[in-house]
Amino acid sequence: SYELTQPPSVSVSPGQTATITCSGDALDEKYSCWYLQRAGQSPVLIIYRDTKRPSGIPERISASNSGNTATLTISGAQAMDEGDYYCQAWDSNTVVFGGGTKLTVL
């Protein structure tokens, strides 16, 4: 079965840039999405179709997908960016989530 791998944790200083990776076999041949789940809340879609932001998601959130790796970039990190980030793709009509990355802004 298809798997997506994320680092368990990433730390960033306020105002700096954080990058979170998501690796999967030939991931660039599939569309990737990203979600942010803040503590105690439901996940929120922040990126779809590799690079697109839903309405209301700030431009400092961006993403790319190339080769085996999708990358989420958060510029000018703020306290509100803290939470668990999940990548997602689908393969053979099955949705797969990465294991999640805890982003700490400190």
Place this chain on the structure above:
Amino acid sequence: QVQLVQSGSELKKPGDSVKVSCKASGYTVTSYTFNWVRQAPGQGLEWMGWINTNTGNPTYAQGFTGRFVFSLDSSFSTASLEISSLKPEDTAVYYCARAVGGWSYGMDVWGQGTTVTVSS
């Protein structure tokens, strides 16, 4: 506004059954699928499967066959997840989420989650 509202928390004993509902409003339900996602305590998101809102046909992910049933009410605006023969390892938050076909657009609206606790 567009929202998915789920039923409240449940405390069940091993062997019981539970039914979690997810009511959609503010959009044309048949333009999207309902998906179910499980999150065990302290763990990540796990996709359970989806139900086609045009046909009512469910599709279950690996590991969610047998004891798990997805259904729609007659208006197709409320989806339900029923779990039978509950086990302690079914303790989790269960989310419903909508997606447009193919999932490349992601799951853009989520319910608030329903906590199911299975304990003797």
